[in-house]
Amino acid sequence: MLDRVLTRHPQVALRPEPFGALAYHYDNRKLIFLRHPDLLTVVQSLDGRRTVAEALDVAGVASSRRPSFLAALQSLLDSEMLGEPALTR
Amino acid sequence: MNQPSLVDDLKSGLDAPICLTWELTYACNLQCVHCLSSSGRRDPDELTSAEAFGVLDELASMQVFYVNIGGGEPMIRKDFFDIVDHAVERGIGVKFSTNGAYLTPERAQRLAATPYLDVQISLDGLDAATNDPVRGKGSYEIARRAMDNLADAGFGPFKISIVVTRHNVGQLDGFKALADRYGATLRVTRLRPSGRGADSWHELHPTSVQQREIYRWLLEHGADVLTGDSFFHLNALGEQPLPGLNMCGAGRVVCLIDPIGDVYACPFVIHDEFKAGSVRDAGGFSGVWRNSHTFRELRRPQSAGACASCGQFDACQGGCMAAKYFTGLPLDGPDPECVNGHGEPALKVAGPHPIMAVDHSRAVPILLSRR
Numbered sequence A: 001m002l003d004r005v006l007t008r009h010p011q012v013a014l015r016p017e018p019f020g021a022l023a024y025h026y027d028n029r030k031l032i033f034l035r036h037p038d039l040l041t042v043v044q045s046l047d048g049r050r051t052v053a054e055a056l057d058v059a060g061v062a063s064s065r066r067p068s069f070l071a072a073l074q075s076l077l078d079s080e081m082l083g084e085p086a087l088t089r
Numbered sequence B: 001m002n003q004p005s006l007v008d009d010l011k012s013g014l015d016a017p018i019c020l021t022w023e024l025t026y027a028c029n030l031q032c033v034h035c036l037s038s039s040g041r042r043d044p045d046e047l048t049s050a051e052a053f054g055v056l057d058e059l060a061s062m063q064v065f066y067v068n069i070g071g072g073e074p075m076i077r078k079d080f081f082d083i084v085d086h087a088v089e090r091g092i093g094v095k096f097s098t099n100g101a102y103l104t105p106e107r108a109q110r111l112a113a114t115p116y117l118d119v120q121i122s123l124d125g126l127d128a129a130t131n132d133p134v135r136g137k138g139s140y141e142i143a144r145r146a147m148d149n150l151a152d153a154g155f156g157p158f159k160i161s162i163v164v165t166r167h168n169v170g171q172l173d174g175f176k177a178l179a180d181r182y183g184a185t186l187r188v189t190r191l192r193p194s195g196r197g198a199d200s201w202h203e204l205h206p207t208s209v210q211q212r213e214i215y216r217w218l219l220e221h222g223a224d225v226l227t228g229d230s231f232f233h234l235n236a237l238g239e240q241p242l243p244g245l246n247m248c249g250a251g252r253v254v255c256l257i258d259p260i261g262d263v264y265a266c267p268f269v270i271h272d273e274f275k276a277g278s279v280r281d282a283g284g285f286s287g288v289w290r291n292s293h294t295f296r297e298l299r300r301p302q303s304a305g306a307c308a309s310c311g312q313f314d315a316c317q318g319g320c321m322a323a324k325y326f327t328g329l330p331l332d333g334p335d336p337e338c339v340n341g342h343g344e345p346a347l348k349v350a351g352p353h354p355i356m357a358v359d360h361s362r363a364v365p366i367l368l369s370r371r
Ligand code: SF4
Pocket: B192, B247, B248, B249, B250, B254, B266, B267, B268, B269, B319, B320, B321, B322, B323
């Protein structure tokens, strides 16, 4: 996971909230709670150029906190909110 | 992440609602006996098109992802499609609920061509004999024709929305099969004693044996069947919670805008007690959502009252505020359908139930007689 380059699906919107953010996928209508402001920063930094490890660094996520962040990113992958950047772009 | 639970996060409120219902009109061609908004006649003071567009612009700036549009019958409004288009153009998804009477083949085509749009058709029985005593004569045929029209237009997976009553619990498998045949998604929700439902609830709500049946059935179908997270009071029946958010979201993640622009804590509590303001107020909808006294109160920690000694409070949260309020029960006590049986004795000593403040029922007697 750490060395994967990921990007947000173009139909995903992020809305900051006191606990972190909400992510909504307009195509599959899924709603996911990003339950830490740093997780929002990580997701925002996944722009199709950075690796997951780099995005975690941007948000200053220490290695002890990484497992829970990786689990959250996995659920975003499973719901297709995150994915590999399209080769054609 | 060592944190409070998600439910705790949400109880203190969000910057904008997740689940916002907007009832476009009190006008309706039907007169369902359990109508949560006591709809029938249009209110002369309903929001104009310009006001409706203004509300949508504000919701877009608050980043509300989607609105649940209902009524009355929303398709009765002449500007229905203008409102839908305005929402979608501003990035607000539309999920709307209809009895299907105005869903002609042409309109089905138009809906099928609109992105970010979900349609749900209401149906309360698998046949006219079960459905029509609740929703009105001819309403079964109307709903089925609308479903056919959506299917013919290639709409894709629309929703079939059922309110579970004593008379249709036994048809849950049949509803699922019907939805599967259409390639549709089944949605089943809980009957509440709101609106005209206050008068029909005692006769229609599922028995305690049926409640168990519903819980088992929902567990078996998991996330394949939508519930609007409305059955969390049943979580006290077992170890395994139903999928979805296990809490009353009123004023915290949920709210209602009624046809005249008044804002209430949830679609099932159209009563002054739960009114937070109006979109016509100076601060608009966001002012109401963020600052209203009513909503601030609901976001404060609530007392569990008589439920505090119940071992299942974490699972059941004491049930639905609307169900308690409109059966005359205290808000900090058991739900009238408490699965541990604490509802029945409470109902026996409950005061008269509060009357809905707003009633647009037409002046025809509604008779709930089976066949
Ligand atoms: S009052 Fe009942 S219907 Fe309304 S949000 Fe709470 S639990 Fe849901």
